[in-house]
Amino acid sequence: MTQHTDVVVVGGGQAGLAAGYHLRRQGLDHVILDAEAAPGGSWQHMWDSLHLFSPAEHSSLPGRLMPAQAGETYPDAGHVVDYLADYEKRYGLPVRHDTHVDAVRRAAGRLLVETDTGTWRARAVISSTGRWSRPFLPAVPGRGLFTGRQSHTVNYRSPAQFAGQRVIVVGGGNSGAQIAADLALDGRVEVTWVTQRPPRFLADDIDGRALFDVATARRRALDIGRDDPGGVASLGDIVAVPPVRAARDAGLLTAKPMFARLAADGAQWDDGSRSGADAVIWCTGFRPALTHLAPLNLRGPRGLIPTDGTRALGEPRLHLLGYGDWTGPASATLIGVGRTARDAVREITQLS
Template identity: 85%
Template structure:
């Protein structure tokens, strides 16, 4: 069954909802196709103790301030899910949940969005699928030989799943630090935290507000042809949210250097020391979930899809939103996705009306 619309948004998380908000303001007919059966995007799959590292006034989508969560400076993941569900309902956004997009093609005149419920013929497409469904685990020697449990960030929920166990947490970013802190503070798990380089904590007075300001200033400088002011990562890699700060101050959050290989029962380091572990949690990041765009053949020689802002260089009817700084400064954050969503909707509106 073929259906017609001006714009199809692929993905109904925070980026997809921001896109829908601005498409509505442009009076463009659109539909948002989301694979999840319920609102909330990736936030509904996060671990139990996760909190934002920005307060609500710096964690909101366009048009609707996130309400405060009682007793919390930094809202929890469940609060974000409730906010996104309310946002979707408040603006009556046309989200079709439980609809997975398999491929995006073109027939010359239109873009064809092939979903498991049928095909949409659209004049424009915004891809907003994020990264959560493409966890990355590095090719570490001995990984296939390890007989214990291996998980990625996407699989972690709470410390009680590891009570009485020895757990190796790999990764020096926010996820690695927060999960290591969560396990260490529980007191019933023996945690070894491993990072590729010594962890770099942001100052305690710096949170997502400052990171967004740095990312925005960098993008403005680059757009104006000025020198690169440095990415937000230049300030540090780990935001000292309350649980991380508590574990660090209690002396529970010490990182070891990366091990040289895994064995059947644990890990070996370059100094020939060995640690026996029951589980490894890989907090090693994600890759953009773009397999549905493969039929368009837009990837460059190194697998990267070139963009001008959010617009795909090889297909002006396609915009990519929410994948990180390469599709807009801080566009993978709640507060950061609003401006590139507005720009994408505006560019599509201009293209269609011309």
């Protein structure tokens, strides 16, 4: 049986909930289809020590400030999960959990959303599936020869998983630095941190509030035709959150250049040096989770869908929300996604 609604939102994490808030305000009938069994999006799968970059009041979705977490300046992931669950309930958002979207197709001026529980027909679709479900592993020579354990950021929880082991952490972004610091400060793990280029730490006083302002200023400059001021990337790659600062200042967070290849028992560099390892953690990022949109045949360069703001150029009934600067400045953040969600819903209200 096919059900009908104005808008289907695919994904019930922070971006999907922000979309739902604005759809509700505009009085548009909608449904939010979420593959997760419980509220909280990808935040419920983060590692134990993860904290936000920003205080709670600067990490909020539209309409509802995140309450402060007792004893914490920067809330942890569990606090974010509780906030998102409360947000979903507070606004009565029509989230259908444990619902997997298989495909989105065109059908007589509408879009069909096929799921494992049935099909929806809608005037518009907002895709807000994020990246967490599509971890990226680089094609490093010898990766298939390594006999130790290989994990990705998505699999990491705590140093207890690797107690007594030699671990190579690969990646010069925030997740790589934070996981390397987490392991190094624990003291039970021998850590080697490797990065493609020398790590670039942001100034210690910069947190998510400043990063959001920088990203927004860059977008405004580009929109009015000014030269690109550089944005967040011009400041550095790694936010110096307290554990990262502690490990760095203790001399525990010194990166080695990227190895040339993996062998059965560890890594090898072009200069002949080697490092034995029992495990490798790939903190090498993610790709947008867009397989459900494949039937629309919209992908362009680098596998991304060309957009004007959040609207897909090849399908005006489709909006992409929360995937990063590609679909709006800081739109992959809690505080940043509200603005792009509002703009997407405003465009949807103008569809015939």
